[in-house]
Amino acid sequence: MGTSVADYRRSIRALLAPLAQREPVVRPLERALGLALARDLAAPLSLPPFDNSQMDGFAVQSGDFGARHEGSVRQFAVAKPIPAGAAPVPLGVGQAAPIMTGAMLPAGADAVVPVERAQPPRFPDATELSDHARVVLPAAEPGSYVRRAGSDVAAGDVVLAAGARLGPAQLGLAAALGLTEVPVRAPLRVAVISTGAELAASGQPLLPGQIYDSNGTLLVAALHEAGIEARATAVRSDDPDALRAVLADCAESADLLVTTGGVSKGAFEATKLALADADVEFVHLAMQPGGPQGIGTVAGVPFLGFPGNPVSCWVSWEVLLRPVLAELLGSPAARPRLRLPLADPLDSPSGKLQVRRARLGDDGRVSLVGGPGSHLLGALAASDALVLAPEDVTELDAGADVEVWLL
Ligand SMILES: Nc1nc2c(c(=O)[nH]1)N[C@H]1C(S)=C(S)[C@@H](COP(=O)(O)OP(=O)(O)OC[C@H]3O[C@@H](n4cnc5c(N)ncnc54)[C@H](O)[C@@H]3O)O[C@H]1N2
Numbered sequence: 001m002g003t004s005v006a007d008y009r010r011s012i013r014a015l016l017a018p019l020a021q022r023e024p025v026v027r028p029l030e031r032a033l034g035l036a037l038a039r040d041l042a043a044p045l046s047l048p049p050f051d052n053s054q055m056d057g058f059a060v061q062s063g064d065f066g067a068r069h070e071g072s073v074r075q076f077a078v079a080k081p082i083p084a085g086a087a088p089v090p091l092g093v094g095q096a097a098p099i100m101t102g103a104m105l106p107a108g109a110d111a112v113v114p115v116e117r118a119q120p121p122r123f124p125d126a127t128e129l130s131d132h133a134r135v136v137l138p139a140a141e142p143g144s145y146v147r148r149a150g151s152d153v154a155a156g157d158v159v160l161a162a163g164a165r166l167g168p169a170q171l172g173l174a175a176a177l178g179l180t181e182v183p184v185r186a187p188l189r190v191a192v193i194s195t196g197a198e199l200a201a202s203g204q205p206l207l208p209g210q211i212y213d214s215n216g217t218l219l220v221a222a223l224h225e226a227g228i229e230a231r232a233t234a235v236r237s238d239d240p241d242a243l244r245a246v247l248a249d250c251a252e253s254a255d256l257l258v259t260t261g262g263v264s265k266g267a268f269e270a271t272k273l274a275l276a277d278a279d280v281e282f283v284h285l286a287m288q289p290g291g292p293q294g295i296g297t298v299a300g301v302p303f304l305g306f307p308g309n310p311v312s313c314w315v316s317w318e319v320l321l322r323p324v325l326a327e328l329l330g331s332p333a334a335r336p337r338l339r340l341p342l343a344d345p346l347d348s349p350s351g352k353l354q355v356r357r358a359r360l361g362d363d364g365r366v367s368l369v370g371g372p373g374s375h376l377l378g379a380l381a382a383s384d385a386l387v388l389a390p391e392d393v394t395e396l397d398a399g400a401d402v403e404v405w406l407l
C-alpha cells in the first residue's frame, strides 16, 4: 500500500537533522517573526518596571482613611498631577495626587481611586489646582488599582525557553523588556521549483493545454507564513537538463530544495528523469493526496520532490514537512490538533491516510469542503481545517469523531 506517513516523516527527519546544528544568528525584532529562539531568554528587568496606576484617578495612602467602613469617605488636598512618564514627588499626608493610567505611583501612595468615584468626579483644572483644590474620595483598600512592579514578569526569570517560536506576543514581550534583537535559530532557506511544460509564462494569456503555476505561490506563501525564507522558480518545460541546471543553481544558496511535479508515472516526468542518477529515491506514500514523492540530496543539499497537483504539494508541506520542522527546529509551530465530530459522512481509501479539506462550524462540527481530488484549489481556499482519516478507516458516519488540524 506504499510507505507509511510515519516512516516517511522519519526519513525527512533524518535528511534534515543536520539543519538543527547550524549556528544561531542575531536578528532585530522586526525580522524575527516566526523564527525559533536560539537560547533561553531571561528578563533583564521586571514588568511592570515600577508600581503604576491601573486607572485615571487619585493616588492616595489608604491609611489616610483611618478605620474604613461601608460608605466611608474623606476629603483630600489635591497634589500636583502625575502624567504617565513622569517621576513623581512623594505624596504628603492627607494629599491625593491626580494620576494617569500607567503613571508611576508616588512614594507614600499605596492605592488609586478611579476619577469617576471622586467628588467632584473629574480632575481639577489649572486654576482650581493653584487655588488649593480639594477632593472627596471613598475609602480604598491597600493596593487597589495598583499594578505592582514585577507582577507580570520578575527580573531574572526565564520568560521564553530556547526553541520557543517568536510570534507577535513573544516579540512584544521582548520589546517590553527593552531588547532590540534576539538570538534565533538560523531560518531555513528553501528553493521552491515548479516544473512542467504546461506552465504558462506568468502574466501571459493561456495557450491551449496550458495552466498558470499556482504551486510556486502556494508553497512560498506557506513557507513565509511559517517563518521560512523561500523563493519560487519555474522550469516551464519537461526538459531534465533545464531542471538539473536550475537545481544546481538553487543548491548553491538553499538549505532545502523542493520541486513540484514530475514524480509519478507519466511519460515525461522531468523530475524523475533529471534525478535518475542522483542520490534521490522516488516512493509512493500511503497518503491521499500527496502519494508520489521524491527524497534525497542534490549537490549535497536535501531534496524533496512533491507531487504536482496543487493540493497534493500543499498537503505534502502541511502533513509531511511542517511537523518534522516543528519537532526538529521548534519553528514553525505544529498545527493545533483536536478531535471533532464530522458534519458529513466520509469515505476513505483503504490502507491510506486520507487528508480532506474542511471548515469548522459554529456548532463545533467539521464539514468537508469539496471532494478528495487533489486539483481542488478553490475548495482548499475555502477551508480552514484538515480532516485526517487514518489508514484503517474506510467510512465514517456523520457525527463520528475525527482528527482535525486547525490551519
Ligand atoms: N498512472 C498513474 N498516474 C498518476 C499517478 C499514479 O500513481 N499512476 N499518481 C497520480 C497522483 S496521486 C498524483 S498527485 C499526480 C502527481 O503527478 P506529478 O507529481 O508527476 O505531477 P504532474 O504530472 O507534473 O502534475 C500533476 C497535476 O498537477 C498540475 N500541476 C503541476 N504543476 C503545477 C503547478 N506548478 N501549478 C499548478 N498545477 C500544476 C498538472 O498540470 C497536473 O494536472 O500524478 C497522478 N497520476
Ligand code: MOO
Binding pocket: 287, 288, 289, 290, 291, 292, 307, 309, 312, 373, 374
Ligand atoms: O496523491 Mo495525488 O497527491 O492524490 O493527487
